[in-house]
Amino acid sequence: MTTATTDLDAKGKAARAAARKLARLSSSVKDQALFNIADALKTQEEKILAANAKDIQAGKDRGLSEALLDRLMLNASRLESMAEDVRSVAALPDPIGETFEQRIMPNGLQVGRRRVPLGVIGAIYESRPNVTVDISVLCLKSGNAVILRGGSEAIHSNTVLARVVRDSIAGAGVPQDAVQFIDSPDRALVERMLSMKEYIDLMIPRGGADLIRYVGENARMPVITGGIGVCHTYVDKDANVENAVAIAYNAKVQRPTVCNALDTLLVHSEIAPRYLPAIAQEWTKAGVEMHCDSRALSILGPSEAFNLKPATEDDWGMEFLSLTAAVKVVDSLDEALEHIERYGSGHSEAIITENYSKAMRFLDDVDAAAVFVNASTRFTDGSQFGLGAEVAISTNKMHARGPMGLRELTSYKWTVLGNGQVRS
């Protein structure tokens, strides 16, 4: 083993030991740790921004795009908003210790399930330095230790933020070792981290599709794979056109770079002549490029008014993450369902219809983390679904599916209280 991997093993061991202590801490101690972090983001502002300036300068020297530099950049107001987020997490109920399905069995045994932390979470993430604080705080609140591996572009910012977090929690009586930060850019460490099954119970990758796929394919421990959304909105022939325009507009335009944004619009052939020009007009104002199948093209084009291209096979099942949408005309709900089954990624799918039976059938038949009737797929989100915080959006079926809150970072143990019972 190299020095770096030996060091990583030591971090794993330390995180495991800290997790055992963390699991037993009261909510008030954990919340105090979070308040300390929020305060320190203000008191340590100068140090944090100085480190961030180094990353920004290095990024400029390496020719990072304006968009990436913006993701990387911290300032006083961004730090304040990070601190606010930390205080919001502190205000959420503690998931640990909640007991559920407690019952008394016929033999008098009191059997229940009590929520406990998972143990140690591994996080691998890209560029945005706020993730260092965000993930640490979600893990601490849910009683989990965490091992953080950020992107090399943000190495100076992340190193200082991790130190701020560790110092802050120590001040509240939470073991520093509950938050481990990998400060070496050595790529081999990612490989080693993915094999550390004995120290890491769950891996959360945050970043682009390539990172998530790499972690999913190579990790020896469970991984939350998610964040990849090929999302369809199907406008049924019985749709309310006004709703259907507003929803598809919102789903594509409100924040096109995220996983729950619309990728493919499916439109029933009977409503397409009325609907397609209406959505095309709104989308065009927002700068949306439409990759249309031949039937959609023949309704909309050739027109200088819209930004149209013929769709290719690659457009179906494409996650655009930009102001581009694939558009296809279908002849039935069945055809829409088949298309979604074939090309969807099991993230978020919507039907727009006033027809009750079709709405119910869509809900029943579509196999995705979130299935919508008459609403924008953009709602797939922890806080929009009432979870308070969002750890990740899972497209796995095991453990947790869709938006994951604090509770989804927990396990449970069965507690059994008896007075001498034996099994016969």
Place this chain on the structure above:
Amino acid sequence: MTTATTDLDAKGKAARAAARKLARLSSSVKDQALFNIADALKTQEEKILAANAKDIQAGKDRGLSEALLDRLMLNASRLESMAEDVRSVAALPDPIGETFEQRIMPNGLQVGRRRVPLGVIGAIYESRPNVTVDISVLCLKSGNAVILRGGSEAIHSNTVLARVVRDSIAGAGVPQDAVQFIDSPDRALVERMLSMKEYIDLMIPRGGADLIRYVGENARMPVITGGIGVCHTYVDKDANVENAVAIAYNAKVQRPTVCNALDTLLVHSEIAPRYLPAIAQEWTKAGVEMHCDSRALSILGPSEAFNLKPATEDDWGMEFLSLTAAVKVVDSLDEALEHIERYGSGHSEAIITENYSKAMRFLDDVDAAAVFVNASTRFTDGSQFGLGAEVAISTNKMHARGPMGLRELTSYKWTVLGNGQVRS
């Protein structure tokens, strides 16, 4: 690919397609399928027993032990009891379709989670042919397709039982392909099966520790690892001695070959002089051999009355699966907790005490699937915990922990009903 692996891939594909249909079937269709299976175990008795006779003959020729031959053996009364088990599963509530945490958000969106099947379960199991029916029935009831790989000793019995299951469910309108049976003894198929991530959502190994470890280490999909229990019972100085004798006796003797049986008895030094002779007397009558640390030995021996041996380091953390127990005297609850943390397998752990604070501390601090106060660890079981059926006992923390019932074979999807909502 060999013909056999191509055939296995075809089974995977067929199971996946059947799973999609199965997910939409009503409870009554699934239950009818189960009743048909129960009936067929009677009507097809002759065929089943003839196939079983071949396995028994082959087992005798290969020199299988009496115990293994007994596990392998079917007869009319065993088939009747299998049929009864199938009818009990049919009588359980259907977990699929249950909606939970449904709420109306401030913007009027109705957000809830609806239980759906996981998809396709893979099962790899040893010798007992009843597992073929048992696992099929649990998967069908929970809306999952299943790919079965039984042990080569039971190949004739399993082949006929799988055919009986497939024919029975087809008669109820459930796709035959929902149950796939691998009828080739080719070992390479297990390897291929463990790599079939695209067709198998969850792998359940049932059998010895070696099988479970092999599947856990090699499967590319999630695995329920469990069934390995190194279980401690700690007799505190404030224990009720009578309870403590009855519980340790039950935990060791009632069924020594299972994972929730007692392996190590930890006894507080202040109660050991009274307690150890009492339990030793009862255990000795039942034929229990005690592997004692030096302090336990000095209390109990040298004595011809008991079956004593000095414990070696290997005895701690050993799953005996027989009438053997390791015995150790400790000086405090802390020492007991440390021993359990070091040597336990996270399955089932018990404290016997009348002291409230120590009972609570044991519940809080022990990290295991099931933690008991004043009761036998033998209760760790799906039906004893009120789950109706038991699919497996998981020592994982992800997804499900401890006894798993039908609900633990499900996932959920978020359903969102709107009337035109868009995200701002």
